[in-house]
Amino acid sequence: MKGYRLMIPGPVEVAPEVLAPMNEAMEPHYGPDWTAYYNETLSLLRKVFRTEGDIFLIPGTGSAAIEACLATAVGGGGRVLIPNNGFFGDRLEAIARSYTAEVEVLKYAIGAPLDLVQIEKALATGRYDLLAVTHCETSIGILNPIRDIGAVCRRHGVRFMVDAVSSLGVDRLEMDAWGIDLCATASQKGLESPPGLGIVAVGPEAWAFLKRQESPGWYLNLTLWQHYADDWADWHPFPITMAVNNVKALRAGIERILTEGMSAREERHRQVCMHLRRKLEGMGFAMCLTDEHTAHGLTAVQAHPEVPVADLLQAVKENDKILMAGSLGALKGKIFRIGHMGPSATVATMDEAVEALSRSLKNLL
Ligand SMILES: Cc1ncc(COP(=O)(O)O)c(C=O)c1O
Known part of the structure; x- marks a missing residue:
């Protein structure tokens, strides 16, 4: 090819300076130099998500990031509402159902606009802990109104998760201002770097909710990632061997984005x-x-x-x-x-x- x-x-074409780190010699994924570089990278990513919250780089893809959000938020029990207008809405539903039986879907035709009144009515029943939705439904390219959905979630005290795999770095997304608690994306689209990293942002107000859950699993459990970020903060702020070259390439992509x-x-x-x-x-x-x-x-x-x-x-x-x-x-x-x-x-x-x-x-x- x-x-x-x-x-x-x-995946998108990437600039030569983004591709170059993929070919650099291996280096350890721990120690003070790497940890400083890694933390700086997270700070730059905060600007892209427009959040003061926590960011996790999970070797994997966008689906790993989505699964980490859903596993942590509702894997220990909890009811999710998924407004779904396409193939990636179906994916959200499938991933959620693999963790909890309490998934309800507002199903729309593929590419049909979501109905905010219907969403508000559903949330007003008080039945839901989390609403999860795709931002850009990539199967047909519709951009869902996450700013408005975030406002509805806030009005009803429901936590809000967004699949921004194909929107972050392309279309506007303001994690904190729009009340997004969990946001999942990937390295290979709007962040213009190679595939290989699932990226999760957790908003400042989400932890109180997440920590109350008895989330299952280990690798995709965000409370575990947060534990290592605190406990091993000075030398190895994540639980696994980090994909060092992917992180360096992602960093080059983010620098290009912020320069623009x-x-x-x-x-x-x-x-x-x-x-x-x-x-x-x-x-x-x-x-x-x-x-x-x-x-x-x-x-x-x-x-x-x-x-x-x-x-x-x-x-x-x-x-x-x-x-x-x-x-x-x-x-x-x-x-x-x-x-x-x-x-x-x-x-x-x-x-x-x-x-x-x-x-x-x-x-x-
Ligand atoms: C909106 C959306 N969600 C999820 C995914 C799955 O991401 P990945 O293939 O990186 O696991 C994609 C991939 O195209 C996507 O566009």
């Missing part, structure tokens, strides 16, 4: 997304979502009426060495997705993608 441009919704500035970066992704949408519409493609509902790290496009998605993507791959993505589950074959997160989110790259699609489409019609 060497030499292909990645225009998929993750969070607001400037969010605006760049928004502009690039709108530019691409207008160009694709100009070619006759229909978007899956309105401008108002789309996330800005990927664009979901309805299949051309005369050309199967698989043929179009294969042609773009062969002719232009660009990889775009189909979708998952019920959306397979019906839509395709163009990823634009991180360094490749530029107007010039989107123009190349559109030209490639246009050439391949002409050949196939």
Whole structure:
């Protein structure tokens, strides 16, 4: 697969200075030098999550981060509400159900906007301990209104968990201001670094709740990670052998993000997304979502009426060495997705993608 441009919704292409640490000699994951570097990295990440809370880097992927949140919050018992409008909502549900029988779902059609009134009504029953939701539902690219959902959760004293695997570093997320207690993400999308780290942020007010739970498990138990962060703070502030090179690459990615500035970066992704949408519409493609509902790290496009998605993507791959993505589950074959997160989110790259699609489409019609 060497030499292909990645225009998929993750993993994303990474800058040379981010890739370089993956090739550096091994070093120990403990001791004062490493611990200082690690803690500085967490401080930089706090700026990305916009939190004063605790951050944990868990070797694994986004799913490990999500599982750690759910296992710790409700694995010892507790009722979860999951508003679900897509494949990754189903994933949240599956992970939650593997820990507790008390999972209730507000099910929406894939890509349909969540109904805040319905969510508020459900929380007003007082039945739930936790609400868990995806921010960007990557299977179709809808951005769920987590700021408003956070306000509803606060009004009803319900803890709030967000799957921000494909949104953090792309779309605005303000962990503390929006009342998010647990936020899970991964290294390989908006944080523009290689896959290999699941990342969890725990908000300042979440610990009182988490510590009351009798959370099961060891590796994905956040109270255990917090214990090591305190107990071994001076030399080894986590319970396992840290993936040192991945952390260094992630650090390089975060430095790039903070140098650009969070607001400037969010605006760049928004502009690039709108530019691409207008160009694709100009070619006759229909978007899956309105401008108002789309996330800005990927664009979901309805299949051309005369050309199967698989043929179009294969042609773009062969002719232009660009990889775009189909979708998952019920959306397979019906839509395709163009990823634009991180360094490749530029107007010039989107123009190349559109030209490639246009050439391949002409050949196939
Ligand atoms: C919203 C969302 N949640 C969870 C995941 C799973 O993440 P991972 O593949 O890193 O385990 C993804 C991956 O695409 C995602 O987009």
